[in-house]
Amino acid sequence: MSADTPRTAGHSPRKRGLWLGVAIAVAVIGVVIFHLLNRPAQHKGMPAQVVSVATAKLGDMPEIINSLGTVTPVATVTVLPQLSGYLTEVGYQEGQDVKKGQFLAQIDPRQYQISKQQAEAQLAKDQATLDQARTDLARYTQLYQKKSIAQQTYMDQKFLVEQSEAAVKADRANIAQFDLDLAYCHITAPVDGRVGLRLVDPGNYVTPSSSTGIVVITTMKPTTVQFTVPQNSLGKVLDRINGGAKLPVTLYNSDNSKQLATGTLYAISNQMATSTGTVTLRASFPNDDEKLYPNEFVNVQLLVDTLHNAVLVPTPAVQTGAPGDYVFLVNADDTASVHKVTLGPSNGQYTAILSGLSAGQTVVTDGTDRLSDGAKIRVAQAHPAAAGSAGTPASASSAGAAHGQGRRKHHASADGGTTSSAS
Structure with missing residues (x-):
């Protein structure tokens, strides 16, 4: 027992020194960690976004649909034959310009001429019958006035005259019909225009039921x-x-x-x-x-x-997203803020702003895809929006249609800003 006491006494101070060093080291580490965790955060400011801007100005904007x-x-007229017959002549050339009444084609008229001659002969016969009936009626009238014939005989002759007159009228109508048929044989242009490709040739037999017709005039x-x-x-x-x-x-x-x-x-x-x-x-x-x-x-x-004296901005300045239609308005402190607007007609290059923006205010026209509300900006180069009138370019569009080329749709992001995608 007495032999072990000095060894134990010798090791005890050494052990205490070791624990003391460990405690000091732990304390130092704790102080360092504390300072690291509690030192002021060094925030790195977002760099200003380089953008192009333009000034809204007054001008004229056509509203175009x-x-x-x-x-x-x-007029587009398909010339159809009015009667049947063989074509003896075609008087037009393909693609030719014709005037109203100009000759186009001829149908063989001989059968209609013969029918007209027959109708004329029948007219002559009926006219002679009528003349004879009228002569007899004049004689019967004198006899009837003298009470020399019966009233029935006189009335029968009077009716016979009327029948003959009706027959003569029918004959004259037949002759007029055959005259019309002969006119139909000579086919002419009903309107001014240009004839199409030839549909028939001389020698073809045509009928009124032919759907293709003689020619088409436009x-x-x-x-x-x-x-x-x-x-x-x-x-x-x-x-x-x-x-x-x-x-x-x-x-x-x-x-x-x-x-x-x-x-x-x-x-x-x-x-x-x-x-x-x-x-x-x-x-x-x-x-x-x-x-x-x-x-x-x-x-x-x-x-x-x-629209006269409308507020005009370049169409790329107009954005569409969650807020609706808006522009990025350039503020005096070199920041850009979302500004809702009401759009009017656009001509592709410029868009009219009906409300929400005044002439003289500056808007961002390029670089909007990198912007969020309140973002710092740096202007690269300014371009005036309009100089009096927007004109009427070929790609004009109406109000309520797509409001221009190069517009982008912005959507709210998690940090309160906006993201964009080309539309």
Whole structure:
């Protein structure tokens, strides 16, 4: 027992020193961790987004309805024979322009000439019978006045004269019918226009029941174009028409690369198409240069009205998302804020703002896909929005339609900002 006591006494101070070092180390580590956890957070500010901006200005904006139309001739006539017979002559060339009354074809008239001669002979016979009956009636009248013949004899002769007169009238009607048949043998153009490809040749036997006819004549000028407008746009068109306005219509080719003609709206259908919710309109065009070809498809632009002194912004500035239609308004502190607006008509390049924005305010036109409400911005370059008038480019659209090219749809994100996707 006495031998172990010094060893135990020697190890005890060493053990206490070890535990003391461990405690000090733990305390130091704890202090470091505490300072690391409780030091002020160093926030890195988001860099300013580089954007392009434009200033809203006043100008004129045409309100245009776009539609797809079909060139519809004023008259398309299939010339049918009115009687049967062999064709002896065809007097037109394919694709030829003809005038009303111009000779087209001839049906062999001989059988109708013979029938007319027979009717004339019958007329001569009945006329002679009538003359004889009238002479007898004059003699019977004198005898009846002298009481020399019975009243019945006198009345019978009077009726005989009336029968002969009726027979003469029937003969003259037959002759008139054969005259008409002879006129039908000589086929002429019923309207001005252009004939199509030849459908018959000399020697063909034609009948009134022939569906193909002798030829098809189409009026080339003037011509019309039929197109449809949605029912929501019809009200304003009717208001303008009822007010006495003549609405101009402009036509472009199928890819909107070339203007073809200008004309005027002159007719509106009396019924709405229930399957499509549209109504058919027709516009008239002089077509002196014959650029409009029957049944051709064209792009139609109907100018309904023009907004004067409207607030105009470049169409890319207009956004659509959860708030509705809006723009990013540039603030004095170099931030952009979401600003709701009410859209008017657009011509593709510019969009009219009916409410929510004033002339002179600045909006973001490029870089909106990286913005959120209140984001810092840095202007790259400013572009004026308009200089007096928006004009009438070929890609015009009506109010309520798509409000331009390059617009983006924004959706609320988790951090309170917005994200965007190209539309």
